[in-house]
Amino acid sequence: MTSQNPIFIPGPTNIPEVLRKAVDIPTVDHRSPLFAKILHPALDGVKKVMKTGRAEIIVFPSTGTGGWEAAITNTLSPGDKVLATRNGVFSHRWIDMCQRHGLDVVVVAQQWGDGIPADRLAEILAADKSHEIKAVLATHNETATGVRSDIAAVRGALDAAGHPAMLFVDGVSSIGSMDFRMDEWGVDIAVTGSQKGFMLPPGLAIVGLSPKAMESVADGRLPRTFFDVRDMISNYSAGGFPYTPPAGLLNGLKTATEMLLDEGLENVFARHRRIAEGVRRAVDAWELHLCAMRPELYSDTVSAIRVPDGFDANRIVAHALNAYGVSFGTGLMELAGKVFRIGHLGSLTEVMALSGIATAEMAMADLGLAVRLGSGVAAAQEHFRLGAAYARQKAA
Amino acid sequence: MTSQNPIFIPGPTNIPEVLRKAVDIPTVDHRSPLFAKILHPALDGVKKVMKTGRAEIIVFPSTGTGGWEAAITNTLSPGDKVLATRNGVFSHRWIDMCQRHGLDVVVVAQQWGDGIPADRLAEILAADKSHEIKAVLATHNETATGVRSDIAAVRGALDAAGHPAMLFVDGVSSIGSMDFRMDEWGVDIAVTGSQKGFMLPPGLAIVGLSPKAMESVADGRLPRTFFDVRDMISNYSAGGFPYTPPAGLLNGLKTATEMLLDEGLENVFARHRRIAEGVRRAVDAWELHLCAMRPELYSDTVSAIRVPDGFDANRIVAHALNAYGVSFGTGLMELAGKVFRIGHLGSLTEVMALSGIATAEMAMADLGLAVRLGSGVAAAQEHFRLGAAYARQKAA
């Protein structure tokens, strides 16, 4: 626990010093006026990061998974039909959750490594003349495969079909790191957590609900109390919380949104893209391939890297940790052993990224893969130099 | 936010330095072996604090409210009958949650300030020949009224009736501060949070389930995923977690149980009793009365103090905060304006308690109540001196 090596899992991220300190505060009297001075700026900051002017932001002491549950239990009822694409572990789990809550999920199975097929959704929605489908569930960034789907295209599918279903988006590993346009894309519920783009410790589910989603809250007949949006809303307006709020994490959220907005969202996104592209150049140099099937699917927060057939990718992850004290992500479920993942989101710098790339090279070489030492580093360096040059030009 | 005055709300408590540091750690790779070295000692420590050798301990990134929801959604089914006493806000809220989840709650309404009427429960249970009642819900310590109920007596009521219902206990503001004997009392589900007896920031629901409760998990037909005990159990055994765990808080929980067990649970309880008794002596000296109706009901973690009729107790709380920077608890729901509450749980010392008593005196005097300055302090000092003398004798 004492090494200062960066961590390269796709969340929780490395926590910036200033956020460590924002979270680590003495006990706040959550029934005093002080609490509202933490909560409301945090909520307002999240709105800006989600690019929404009209959504309600609700924060639960929970995780992204709890955010999903809040999304469906507040707005849907047993037997409701929802449409979802399964293209990785996290989309799979959300589908599973829906089924466990008695929803009727129309599953579009997609190859893992591919994105959400908006055209296929459009067909299904067009065919749903009676509008039985109440919601479309979309995972913006599949953390398991490093695939970013096109949410605007999903919105387009809904619009093309003139379908009134709500659009629920899992933005857990995208919001705050990659462009997310809640209002423009007509997202009805957006879900994320504290430990990804917001660079905080885990412990918050952050949910945005459009006016349309808020209307549906009254109709939802799935039981819920802890995740009940109505209790939250009524307490927030009085500067309160329906139960004991995690004031430290909320103070961290307030500070994290300030950090992101001070840097400028577009700069934050460009930084993620630059670092991600450096990692991708390294993968190319290693003559390996991403799980993501096409460049337009490449995620800027996590890269899932396929290893040669017959080689167990888990060995890379285990060896990097044991020999070099560096954590990468393993492949999950059907990708177990087939990919390893490099998380590159949050406050990572180019310099930190290079140490991750260098470590991956050593680990692969140690295990006999034909990876030339320094090759991925050099490819990433070349890219990062250009990025630094560009940043210097821009500042000048 | 910069004053170092202690806080006297009945949770979250003042956080000891060592726990601040245990929580505030760099990101842990929760899929590495490191995580199990945090999780398992934390779970084992909780077992000892709950005095159970046979329960499973499950920890959710949530709050006590989430713990209640986990208790009922994992073990009960819509329409199930449960028996519960309403004698304060928190028991009231648990009942409300049950109703919102479609349970049929047999409510025993009790005066706020009174405890759970075990004899009345015994009658109801004896009358339930067909054993329709699946669970008895008991709030060990009503935080709203400062009333501790006798859980052993509730168990006695079940046993006397030969009734197989499970016993669910809300120990949120008792566990870790007052004696709690999960196994001896035959508690099937015990619920608490991180921010009371464990002295941590909010963010963890901590739930203990007896073997009998674990058996019922398979039968529960209330939908749940985030709070599903089965997912937790299957992941724990592999050193994992079904979603991103709050590793810092869990490390805090590990450390908190070490602190409590190092001090010795009986010493911890005696310390809470000593400080609580000091507060009660002060209340006597002020010629005020506790909300708790009889000495055997007095809570050692929070005292709700009735103010003279016609006086708004909220003024004391607001004034203490504004004029002296000290937080007390307000009265809730039907006690709003009628009581103010002094929380005295967690790492509070006699010395800190005296500053709270002194502040309450100043606030009451400022607002025109006939409280003699120094009177409550002197009464508490007298008691604390005896306690210190006893502690010295014992150490010698």
Next chain:
Amino acid sequence: MTSQNPIFIPGPTNIPEVLRKAVDIPTVDHRSPLFAKILHPALDGVKKVMKTGRAEIIVFPSTGTGGWEAAITNTLSPGDKVLATRNGVFSHRWIDMCQRHGLDVVVVAQQWGDGIPADRLAEILAADKSHEIKAVLATHNETATGVRSDIAAVRGALDAAGHPAMLFVDGVSSIGSMDFRMDEWGVDIAVTGSQKGFMLPPGLAIVGLSPKAMESVADGRLPRTFFDVRDMISNYSAGGFPYTPPAGLLNGLKTATEMLLDEGLENVFARHRRIAEGVRRAVDAWELHLCAMRPELYSDTVSAIRVPDGFDANRIVAHALNAYGVSFGTGLMELAGKVFRIGHLGSLTEVMALSGIATAEMAMADLGLAVRLGSGVAAAQEHFRLGAAYARQKAA
């Protein structure tokens, strides 16, 4: 180390949370431009706290004692005559240091509990026709006796005699807590540390030098390198430091001056006076006496309290620590066993002060002194209530 009881030694003080965090920062590259952004605002802030527009501020990684040494070694030469009053341990030690450095100290011995006798100094200075006396050394606040001397009167003595000697003032336990007017009082060297009015951990000697003192630096023939003001000045101007600077503490100093100036120096002084007066009321209520002989000598940062003859005051200090976990100050040198000291400087609040007063009462009562429990607390409460009332009026 885990209790959150306040500390009542006359420095180091309780450290405010925000200063804990300002000091605890990752390593700063002290040869980068970042360092100047810490150093220069810290120096500017100190100037304002010392009320000087013309002094140079020099900060050494050292303590107040080091600051004294810097004062004399930079400006004086072996055999130089200085005039100093000995009225407590700290003035005694400064004299001793001068003698160990080969200075010829004209000592005015004053009863411990009394202040600097400006009239006596005036006589000596007037008699020194040949101006052999190069500097007058004055301890603004004798931490050992709780006596504040009148520095303006010392300046008056110099002026009355038309004497060119420099005026060196030990403001270790006054600057930042009590009014200190470097320019107005014609102070040539002012010395303090980080751990008193600045509320930081120990580790910084903070020295202000008037233009006149700076001129004398060239002439000083006492050897010094670590404490050489010339090396400091030449490095500061380039944003540097002659050796590795304690960047965290300097960042703390920057933040501490911001805190003091944000509150307003006069408000800071009034707060110290209010709390000190509360402690003095308690001493009266206990029918004990301060070491300080007259009200105009009373220190607002520390009170030395005489105990009845024949009683060993150290027992109070030891007992308060052992039985109640609270630290007070002992009597030093000739006051050992005769007084105990309550430090009341820094970020102490009225509420924290009351817990110290209450603890002192318990300790004295435990040891058989005829102190009525609650009596001192009540006297202080009465005073603090007026203070709070006044603060409310002012804010309204």
Next chain:
Amino acid sequence: MTSQNPIFIPGPTNIPEVLRKAVDIPTVDHRSPLFAKILHPALDGVKKVMKTGRAEIIVFPSTGTGGWEAAITNTLSPGDKVLATRNGVFSHRWIDMCQRHGLDVVVVAQQWGDGIPADRLAEILAADKSHEIKAVLATHNETATGVRSDIAAVRGALDAAGHPAMLFVDGVSSIGSMDFRMDEWGVDIAVTGSQKGFMLPPGLAIVGLSPKAMESVADGRLPRTFFDVRDMISNYSAGGFPYTPPAGLLNGLKTATEMLLDEGLENVFARHRRIAEGVRRAVDAWELHLCAMRPELYSDTVSAIRVPDGFDANRIVAHALNAYGVSFGTGLMELAGKVFRIGHLGSLTEVMALSGIATAEMAMADLGLAVRLGSGVAAAQEHFRLGAAYARQKAA
């Protein structure tokens, strides 16, 4: 201040998390028994790190420079002759300090990049028949040039000449990182600081004095108070300190020695050697040269790297900071512009080192130096892989 890039200056080092926390503690009553429980283990730990059983360890709230001053002012007298080698900035500064304190320094000027010439010292000592030389001053590791001298050989020179002079060693950038054998090498005074091998913030001068040095303390006629060893010794034995001690830093020192001893000093040294060798392999790959003239002089804590003639090395340092947020060390005095320095001491890992090497490559390439990207990284990786392999074998 928010990036988590490692720092590559040759001290202060990156501070391990556990030491950040050990230093950042609430105020300690330094006159209570608690203080001795911090101080004495810290002193004992330092003894073990210095490999001495007989020395007194004295810790001043100061820096290494203060440690030098303590060494000479406590043991020498004006006019005393000392013998010293000047082979870099830090040896130069110590000589300058001696001269400013009126000592007569016999200076052996050595090329910067070379070590202490033990044979030359032997000649001078042999020629000093009347034993006028009272002390030999030796800089174990010249931080400015990355040169480690052979202290055992210096001892050999003294012994060969049968000369009774004391041996004073500046171990600021060696102790705790490279082998240092105070007793075996007959070192009379060893000096270091908190911010190098002990990985703490700056603020402590740590001085070890042999019995022979302690004897000379009585005879030293240089004035000193702050740095007086006699005051320290007499206070330490009572668990005290002659002035306000920096308790947090001392607690950090206690913890740092525990960390070093737990890892095992030989393992600590091997780790530094391994990382240093990786950096040296990178320098080779870049076709550049170290300032250190021969392999036996190579420092394991800092490498000073010569740049091609005509190129200003400061540009690399400035560019790395501006473009990539990474701090390296500049060349000092006569090496200014000719070298840049990579510090590789303290808690640095191989992985962190690689990010520094990669950054240096980018910076040099950006500035037009003929450095192939990835070349130095690959050379270091190759070395680190062997090291990791060896560590795995050893653990198996």
